[in-house]
Amino acid sequence: MIHILFFIFALLFTSSTNAAVNDFCVANLNKADGPSGYPCITPTKVTADHFAFSGLGVAGNTTNIIKAAVTPSFVAQFPAVNGLGLSSARLDLAPGGVIPMHTHPAASEILFVVKGRIKAGFISSSANTVYVKTLKRGDVMVFPQGLLHFQINAGKYSALAVVSFNSPNPGLQILDFALFGNNLASTLVEQTTFLDDAQVKKLKGILGGTG
Amino acid sequence: MIHILFFIFALLFTSSTNAAVNDFCVANLNKADGPSGYPCITPTKVTADHFAFSGLGVAGNTTNIIKAAVTPSFVAQFPAVNGLGLSSARLDLAPGGVIPMHTHPAASEILFVVKGRIKAGFISSSANTVYVKTLKRGDVMVFPQGLLHFQINAGKYSALAVVSFNSPNPGLQILDFALFGNNLASTLVEQTTFLDDAQVKKLKGILGGTG
């Protein structure tokens, strides 16, 4: 009898809160994004599988010019992070590998070295002070939001790091692609960066930019 | 001559912004905390060493009853995360190890399995639905803010995970310590949890609680 009474209480209470589950808001990527994220899929359609993601378990392909790869688990890959203020990515750096100079417009980043040695640094906006550290396995480094930063393999073997951001969609602006990988006119690039035309044309050629 | 002119421009510009560097705000732990974090140490005293932390590189001591250890790099250990909206921790689980049922009152959590197999799960607040996954190396799982969750070593060997939070100070409320590890009167524990007195007394004995 007691347990029936408790159960009835449970029904009385929970029924009034079921309507709006907002512990999480798994992104409905078929709907339009909004300033705070995507609309949620129906809570009753959410399963445990939504909350786990395997994509960071596969080494990225580092046979490319930068000998590195970034594998993201942002909201587009991992819809469950929608509205939860977090996302992650995996960085693979082969020997000599480089994650080129870049920023995350919308988030700070914390990096954990899983394997190898990584030289990483960022540049502050005021006084342009440089902060560079050589990190070993188990080291953590933090990169404040929006600042230019980079990671380089500082060892003889491949390196692996996992990074987290305080946004489901931190953004990523790789400097070289922003300057040389689009159709921004060479003259504009030169006027706004003081780079030589030969330099600009050369990198546009490599990166597929036009103009 | 050109470079002198540029340099003068640089002086003219940067001097007006040096006064208030706020790319980061390395915590002055000698001062009082505030609702948004600690006051900053003087920017000119900040070095690259502030932005890296080695403490997560040392395996925690798992020779204890839960056969697990949590090593945090919250603001108290890693002052540079102050105001940057992120922090991390290292989870070591020996075979049979358990991170007991707990919550982070102020943050969501994202977990990356570095090694081993981990069974992890959380309980939603509405309808108390359980979401449990067995994770392998490279898997990521996200735990929404404030909900009860746990991690268990699901393999035969030791497991290692690194977790990140979207707060420099996510908080940690371990259920057993909250209920049995303090001086909350046994009668109050029993009234508010319906646990039996014998159970409460037993766990208070183990966990050092009184009352």
Next chain:
Amino acid sequence: MIHILFFIFALLFTSSTNAAVNDFCVANLNKADGPSGYPCITPTKVTADHFAFSGLGVAGNTTNIIKAAVTPSFVAQFPAVNGLGLSSARLDLAPGGVIPMHTHPAASEILFVVKGRIKAGFISSSANTVYVKTLKRGDVMVFPQGLLHFQINAGKYSALAVVSFNSPNPGLQILDFALFGNNLASTLVEQTTFLDDAQVKKLKGILGGTG
């Protein structure tokens, strides 16, 4: 003539701002929730009735095992609170009544005693310090976000309190239901809480849990 000129001015001005009324955003509960709340119903369909709610005027039914009832006016009951950062609830405690140990994952809570005597407390996450107060009519108590807390009728007569939260959807995780009211396997409960199997089975029986 003057008033006509003023009126024309009014038209000129207001017409350009009517398009996007965002003083409030009464929830359209027929649409999907999002990380910041529900989409708004059309402003022209909003009436004064939307901004008031009577549900907290009816005593909840306390003839149950905990001799208490919680009547919420969260966004699901009171759509006008959507996006306004607030919600409320009514707590009725019969003599001997208890609101069991619980958390609100997403909000802090402020409680006002309307009638009777209530013993209320919370447990901090660090050091698990217990803060308990016996409150009388007119007393206010605040419970920080995400921490375990409870309320108990400390008098001989029924007690009534009204609580407010700094979220339209604060969430509610009742400890007993989270542990014993679902299908979380008993072995998992025991591994993560160190509770005895007999205790777990007993409470699962009462609360309708399985596994």
Next chain:
Amino acid sequence: MIHILFFIFALLFTSSTNAAVNDFCVANLNKADGPSGYPCITPTKVTADHFAFSGLGVAGNTTNIIKAAVTPSFVAQFPAVNGLGLSSARLDLAPGGVIPMHTHPAASEILFVVKGRIKAGFISSSANTVYVKTLKRGDVMVFPQGLLHFQINAGKYSALAVVSFNSPNPGLQILDFALFGNNLASTLVEQTTFLDDAQVKKLKGILGGTG
């Protein structure tokens, strides 16, 4: 032996988190305020008494021209709400009592009628639509942030309401005091409100304004 091991684990864990308790941040009102609130008093000096406040249990003095009184429990009166995003106040309205037209610049408000009948309303900013409701005991009404609103005793007996805000310091701008209770020059008041000089002078006389 087991309990000793558990206790040691507890020590190992908690010691690293004690340094920065941030479940709450009881205001140190002797220090300067900041954009997010006051610095915290030392956590070890915080007791249960900090989290409760009795001031709302005393009826305010309504023998004045508006036959009403507001008794706040903002951060200045109730330092524990600092950083917790909430505060409250008590409204007493004698028969014929009025809380005059006012705004809270920084917060939304939710009102609960404890006793009596209250006519309350607010004016939206776009189209200046008026939303007025007559509330009875147990009714709740929400007032969006920053909008002009008022409460009037609509019954024959005294009325009592308790209000909560989603800020520890919601602010309060009473229209009459803003216009007539200071040294804002009468000509300026008239230029910016189109009120007649006689009206302005009269109310300045009553409210103690000059100029």
Next chain:
Amino acid sequence: MIHILFFIFALLFTSSTNAAVNDFCVANLNKADGPSGYPCITPTKVTADHFAFSGLGVAGNTTNIIKAAVTPSFVAQFPAVNGLGLSSARLDLAPGGVIPMHTHPAASEILFVVKGRIKAGFISSSANTVYVKTLKRGDVMVFPQGLLHFQINAGKYSALAVVSFNSPNPGLQILDFALFGNNLASTLVEQTTFLDDAQVKKLKGILGGTG
């Protein structure tokens, strides 16, 4: 060959991030607003034209009773500001022109004088202190969120200012319209403001209010 490799890398990387562009979220004004703004139009449909707005380049019509005009570029006029935390407006004041007493419920404001002389001021909520300054060309003034403020042409010639707000939709509550430009019953206005009935009736007549 090198550039092909780089290009392939670019494809590998960018393809995974294209799905969710959230640098910006140009408002889809055909969809319902939400607490954080409008849903975004499809990113691929966004052009440079979305990010510029010409409407503030046209002088507002100041041949009206207040000899002033406000031309907004809020989200309704300039959808690109959706989710970006900013908006602007243009203020034209003919000689003798006045922007009457008003508030922005949801935002602070910063004003830049382009031409002329402007006397501007606001009233604080506590102690109702008045802060008034006469501004000349090039001067900047800031008005804290939610407080009553005004601008008056203090010179002999027309004045022009541009203002910015830290919200895409700051709201605007003009005092006179809130009190006299709607159907708020005269008795209610008088009860809540202590204005004389003759004054209220007069201004309702001018402003088109009823009741």
Next chain:
Amino acid sequence: MIHILFFIFALLFTSSTNAAVNDFCVANLNKADGPSGYPCITPTKVTADHFAFSGLGVAGNTTNIIKAAVTPSFVAQFPAVNGLGLSSARLDLAPGGVIPMHTHPAASEILFVVKGRIKAGFISSSANTVYVKTLKRGDVMVFPQGLLHFQINAGKYSALAVVSFNSPNPGLQILDFALFGNNLASTLVEQTTFLDDAQVKKLKGILGGTG
């Protein structure tokens, strides 16, 4: 008698709120910054002069290599913006003038052309799409937070713009200074940007960088 009663009421009410004025928080620049801004100067020491700033009324000196100048009114220059979520700056561009490629790590920007013609643009982070507009007097353009952008004088005469940010301290990272104006080793610059050594050395020479 009436006015005395009202005045007494005023005293009763306002005295309880004077303790914590938080309409504004004029920065005490002599104290340490914190994550949400500076501590406030004592409210009673605040005057109207604090809320206005004249510095943007003086043309910046454009006789330099970029033929442009930026004059900020961030919190360091204009302490009253502390905690108010806004700041501004003045851009002067002589014929041929350029504000070089830069980002604001912490804020979005809105620009108003006061005089002249300005070609302005930004680069999105995903797909690196370029958005460039030529703006004339009265035009407004918005630049999302954290993205690379620039302004160029597109006319024959000097141009003037005023910009606002949704932060008291938006930060400013000028690309050339970040890469070439500090002691970041040339090899690191080259590794992370693929720029040629000759190019790097040349710009380091001009900008005063070493390494």
